[in-house]
Amino acid sequence: MTAQLLSPARLHDLVLRNHMVMAPMTRSRADADGVPRASTAIYYAQRASAGLIISEAINISADAVGSPLTPGLFSDKQIAAWQQVTSAVHEAGGKIFAQLWHTGRVGHSSVRGGLLPVAPSAVAIQGQQHFTLEGMKDYEVPRALTFSEIQAVIGDYRRAAENAKRAGFDGVELHAAFGYLPNQFLVDSANLRTDEYGGSIAKRSRFVLEVMQALIEVWGSARVGIKLSPVIPFNSMIDSDPLALYSYLLGELNKLQPGYVHLMRALFPLDNFPHWPRDVLATFGTQINSPLIANGGYDAASGEAALRAGEAALVSFGTPFVANPDLPERFARGAELAQADRATLYGGEDAGFIDYPSL
Numbered sequence: 444m445t446a447q448l449l450s451p452a453r454l455h456d457l458v459l460r461n462h463m464v465m466a467p468m469t470r471s472r473a474d475a476d477g478v479p480r481a482s483t484a485i486y487y488a489q490r491a492s493a494g495l496i497i498s499e500a501i502n503i504s505a506d507a508v509g510s511p512l513t514p515g516l517f518s519d520k521q522i523a524a525w526q527q528v529t530s531a532v533h534e535a536g537g538k539i540f541a542q543l544w545h546t547g548r549v550g551h552s553s554v555r556g557g558l559l560p561v562a563p564s565a566v567a568i569q570g571q572q573h574f575t576l577e578g579m580k581d582y583e584v585p586r587a588l589t590f591s592e593i594q595a596v597i598g599d600y601r602r603a604a605e606n607a608k609r610a611g612f613d614g615v616e617l618h619a620a621f622g623y624l625p626n627q628f629l630v631d632s633a634n635l636r637t638d639e640y641g642g643s644i645a646k647r648s649r650f651v652l653e654v655m656q657a658l659i660e661v662w663g664s665a666r667v668g669i670k671l672s673p674v675i676p677f678n679s680m681i682d683s684d685p686l687a688l689y690s691y692l693l694g695e696l697n698k699l700q701p702g703y704v705h706l707m708r709a710l711f712p713l714d715n716f717p718h719w720p721r722d723v724l725a726t727f728g729t730q731i732n733s734p735l736i737a738n739g740g741y742d743a744a745s746g747e748a749a750l751r752a753g754e755a756a757l758v759s760f761g762t763p764f765v766a767n768p769d770l771p772e773r774f775a776r777g778a779e780l781a782q783a784d785r786a787t788l789y790g791g792e793d794a795g796f797i798d799y800p801s802l
């Protein structure tokens with residue numbers, strides 16, 4: 444039933460032991476300096492039977508940080524700690540990409556040394572609050588980046604990509620989904636700029652494309668992926684015309700030939716957006732020339748079906764990997780899956796992190 448999912452796969456020059464990807468998951472267990480703790484290497488090595496692991500989102504700079512205890516890839520200590528992680532995964536026969544993160548306005552000054560979050564425009568997230576060490580807080584109006592600051596942020600992505608190489612990762616993924624900085628540039632409710640980085644769809648797409656170009660210059664196109672969530676309104680990611688926006692973006696991405704495009708399906712109710720596409724794979728999958736990683740609510744049966752239908756090259760699983768470190772083996776045996784304890788998803792110590800047993 445899972446023959447294709449569990450069979451070896453190729454991602455360009457990389458040979459993967461199966462078609463299963465561990466989706467990126469923030470676990471908020473780094474130290475106060477954004478250094479992953481020793482348990483992080485154990486956690487990822489336990490999950491190395493995935494064909495490919497995408498790391499939790501990793502801050503590209505101090506200014507990229509939006510949430511407490513999230514790791515970075517901009518100091519020597521952080522790089523050294525990630526080296527331990529990638530070595531452990533490689534020793535266990537796995538492959539691991541680093542997901543590169545700038546949170547933009549999805550942060551709070553109280554976790555940023557008093558500095559306001561930055562964003563394309565001074566527009567706050569509505570109707571949600573942000574987790575801080577002092578409790579939940581309303582979102583602030585972010586400070587709009589200047590043109591030259593945008594160039595500096597692109598430079599930060601490039602440096603983080605170089606650091607990912609030094610840390611021994613197998614590639615990098617740009618986190619351009621779920622409302623973080625690259626996503627904020629794309630959508631017209633968050634990006635009100637009137638310079639070269641805002642306005643038309645082409646100008647709103649420019650930041651993402653320039654960052655991808657920088658990452659590709661460091662890694663080569665085959666080792667650079669991008670995660671997109673075209674129809675997820677979370678974090679006030681409300682665009683007037685996602686079909687036009689993402690059709691343009693995917694067309695331009697095709698020219699860069701990224702190693703893969705990682706697409707999140709619509710996981711949130713879309714009742715307020717009757718004109719948005721519902722079926723992400725049917726609408727956008729066919730516009731993508733790179734291998735497609737499908738994500739969002741898959742299990743063994745639906746993941747296998749997506750591969751068999753030719754809808755996806757690989758399928759990624761997030762939540763199922765939290766409590767089932769040996770998820771491919773469980774799929775192979777048709778075993779029942781353990782459920783993750785939601786209370787220990789973010790933050791804390793080893794409990795709910797490295798103590799979920801394999802079969």
Ligand SMILES: Cc1cc2nc3c(=O)[nH]c(=O)nc-3n(C[C@H](O)[C@H](O)[C@H](O)COP(=O)(O)O)c2cc1C
Binds near residue numbers: 466618620621738
């Ligand atoms: C605890 C947790 C943390 C997450 N952190 C990230 C993240 O850092 N980067 C990201 O792109 N997605 C993140 N996600 C989203 C997952 O990568 C994935 O897109 C989502 O969980 C849907 O896949 P699933 O249904 O297989 O869980 C996170 C999800 C969970 C449950």
